[in-house]
Amino acid sequence: MAADLAHVVVAASDYPLVDPLDIDQALGVVARAVRDVIDEAVSGHGECLGVGVAIPAPIDPETLRPAPSSCHQLWVDAPVRELLRERVGLPVYVGNHGNLAVMAERLWGAGRRVDDFIWIGLDANVGGGICSGGQLLRGRDGFAGELGHIVVDPDGEICRCGSQGCLETVASLGSIQRALRPVYGQVEPDQIFALINRGEPAALRAITNIGTQVGVAVSTLINILNPSLFIVGGVLSRQCGPVILDAIRVEMDRRALPVARRSVQLRFSTLRRPEPLGAAALVLMDASRRLVIDRKGKPHWEQAAG
Ligand SMILES: [Zn+2]
Numbered sequence: 001m002a003a004d005l006a007h008v009v010v011a012a013s014d015y016p017l018v019d020p021l022d023i024d025q026a027l028g029v030v031a032r033a034v035r036d037v038i039d040e041a042v043s044g045h046g047e048c049l050g051v052g053v054a055i056p057a058p059i060d061p062e063t064l065r066p067a068p069s070s071c072h073q074l075w076v077d078a079p080v081r082e083l084l085r086e087r088v089g090l091p092v093y094v095g096n097h098g099n100l101a102v103m104a105e106r107l108w109g110a111g112r113r114v115d116d117f118i119w120i121g122l123d124a125n126v127g128g129g130i131c132s133g134g135q136l137l138r139g140r141d142g143f144a145g146e147l148g149h150i151v152v153d154p155d156g157e158i159c160r161c162g163s164q165g166c167l168e169t170v171a172s173l174g175s176i177q178r179a180l181r182p183v184y185g186q187v188e189p190d191q192i193f194a195l196i197n198r199g200e201p202a203a204l205r206a207i208t209n210i211g212t213q214v215g216v217a218v219s220t221l222i223n224i225l226n227p228s229l230f231i232v233g234g235v236l237s238r239q240c241g242p243v244i245l246d247a248i249r250v251e252m253d254r255r256a257l258p259v260a261r262r263s264v265q266l267r268f269s270t271l272r273r274p275e276p277l278g279a280a281a282l283v284l285m286d287a288s289r290r291l292v293i294d295r296k297g298k299p300h301w302e303q304a305a306g
Pocket residue numbers: 148149159160161162163164166168
């Protein structure tokens with residue numbers, strides 16, 4: 001998607017990846033997307049200041065490359081910025097998708113004017129991020145906010161991170177497909193949402209279980225971080241939100257410390273795709289730092305480091 005200096009999204013498109021783990025193939029698709037979006041949104045009306053990329057892996061704060069995380073091994077330490085800059089000829093900015101979602105929520109979404117909040121994204125994977133005291137919580141190595149890898153069942157399924165019983169193994173699209181297979185066979189996401197909308201008891205049970213597990217995990221975080229807001233995003237929240245939110249609320253009432261529970265509100269994300277929006281915010285924040293107004297009042301941007 002493309003955003004202008006007023007932070008308004010002026011163009012957006014979807015480009016599916018055949019093999020998201022193949023860096024060459026993925027960056028080729030991203031470069032084509034950048035060219036198409038620039039043609040649509042920028043051509044003849046100004047210049048493109050940079051390209052932001054949301055990556056579903058922790059980002060090393062020193063190298064700005066995907067950090068070793070046991071997930072997405074093929075992307076670890078890949079020079080994504082440099083490789084993409086060569087392809088598009090523009091400054092490139094990268095960030096962890098959960099962290100970028102938090103930035104977008106704070107700028108445009110439910111987290112506006114909120115200093116302490118937790119964000120979770122329930123999609124094919126489970127993403128997360130934390131804003132504490134008005135600052136994005138990154139941690140020493142960029143790993144803070146990995147809500148999907150909170151252990152909720154020590155004897156549960158092996159997770160792709162190498163641990164066992166992580167929230168992601170019980171609260172993602174894949175987990176609901178596995179849970180429903182004995183009842184309905186293989187079901188695709190749209191079929192699952194149709195079952196839930198029809199009120200099918202087994203589908204409702206499966207989605208309630210997801211809310212319960214998220215509620216267990218987030219109650220612990222509420223006791224540790226004392227936030228004022230918990231934002232639930234991702235395709236599962238958009239399609240089955242009320243059922244999930246009710247189950248989360250039940251667990252928060254049961255498990256969070258009463259004073260901390262009273263302080264925290266529970267809301268849906270109002271942003272359809274906060275991760276790329278946050279990537280656009282990275283570009284715009286750097287652009288505002290590089291902005292120089294000449295004597296005739298004309299804006300120029302100093303060369304970007306990215
Ligand atoms: Zn895990």
